[in-house]
Amino acid sequence: MDFINSDLIFAVALVLLVVFAVLGIAWGLFYPRLSKNYSRDQRIQAVSMSRIQMADKRSKSASVDRRKDIEANLKQMEDLQKKGKERKQSLKARLRQAGLSITPKQFWLYSAVSGLAFFLIALVSNTSMIISAGIGIVGFLGVPHFWLARKRKNRMKKFIAEFPNAVDVIVRGIKTGLPLTDCLLIAASETAEPVRSEFKRLVDEQAMGLPLTKVVPRLHQRVPLPETNFFAIVITVQVQAGGSLSEALGNLSRVLRSRAQMKEKVAALSAEAKASAAIIGAMPFIIGFLTYLSQKDLIMVLFQETLGHMLLGGALVWMGIGVVVMKTMINFDI
Known part of the structure; x- marks a missing residue:
């Protein structure tokens, strides 16, 4: 009985040994190739996935940084606009915006002459002293400031009418490969007044060493119009954050012309x-x-x-x- 059990155990052990031997030989012959191919494909896929992930991370971080830069620039421009609205424009600024070269002292002198002339004309017309004094005050404070406001408004209208042409000149220059500074110089020489003098002052300020991001907002301070505000925002954002400047300015030019057409339609209606x-x-x-x-x-x-x-x-x-x-x-x- 013990002999039979020992023979059975031996036979089972021998069968198991043969099975394991066959499996070991098959493992040694076929698995290295499979494992090698699998590991190679896996490594290639892992490397490609890591590159894609790295590119996605870089693009996401770049877009986030650019968005932050744009938001910071817009906030800075908004703060400048709020400060400009809170601060009442001085007489010197209004005279400059009207295109006049006289000083505030000269303006007040002309106002005094106007008030005196109105007072004397009313006094000669057999009008009472109180009414004559009132007419003189109107001639001193009302008429000169009304004339200044009208002259400033007419100059702003001329600027709005000519400003899209200046933007188109800049767009064409950028598309031909010229730098922005040269395009501004061409716009300063090819456009009509009052855009020509404002762009010439902008180019002169940049030639003195001021950066473009500081020079362009000054154009909006000298000519406080929504059109110049749009122009300053586009230039500042594109210079600091990058992008297609010609495309952005081209869109701005179309917007400005659409605004001008809408204003003409409203005026007609x-x-x-x-x-x-x-x-x-x-x-x-x-x-x-x-x-x-x-x-x-x-x-x-x-x-x-x-x-x-x-x-x-x-x-x-x-x-x-x-x-x-x-x-x-x-x-x-x-």
């Missing part, structure tokens, strides 16, 4: 309302003048009696309020 407001505002003066020609004694009561002065003052105040309301209703800011 509101022309009838402006004409009606002008007629309504002029009617009291026309009727008063016609009454003076036909019934002089009847209209002169308003200028000779105290009650007439009060009525005239109240009428002028109410007319002023009406003019302001109508102007607010027919003016549109774009």
Whole structure:
């Protein structure tokens, strides 16, 4: 019995030994190739995946850094705009924006001459001293500042009309391979006034050593328009954060021309309302003048009696309020 058990154990052990031997031989012959090919493919895939991941990380970090730079630049421009709005523009700045070369002292001297002339004309016209003094104050403070505001507004209109052409000149220069500084110089020589003088001053400031990111925002300070603000933001962001400057300025030029067309459309649509407001505002003066020609004694009561002065003052105040309301209703800011 023990002999049979020992033979059985021996036979089982021999079979197991043969099986393990065959498996070992098969493992030694075939597995190295499979493992080698698998490890090689795995390593190639791992390397390619790591490169893709590294490229993704780099692109993500670059986009994040660029977005941070753009946000910082926009915030800086916004702070400058807030400071400019909070700080009231001085008379010197308004004179420069109107294209005048006179100093504030000369302006106040001309205002004093204007006020004195209005006062003397009213005094010679047999008007009371109080009314003559009021007319003189209007000639001193009202008329010169009104003239300055009109001249500044006309210059800004000319600038808005010519500014897209200057941007197009810069875009064409950049597309031909010229640096931005040369493009600004070409725009300063090829465009019409007042864009020419403003760009020439911009080029002169850059030639003095100031960086472009500091020079361009000064253009918006000298010409406080949304168009120059857009231009300053585009230049500052593109110079510091990179990107296609010609494409950005081309889009800006299209936006500026679209804004100009919209303003012209609004002006055409509101022309009838402006004409009606002008007629309504002029009617009291026309009727008063016609009454003076036909019934002089009847209209002169308003200028000779105290009650007439009060009525005239109240009428002028109410007319002023009406003019302001109508102007607010027919003016549109774009």
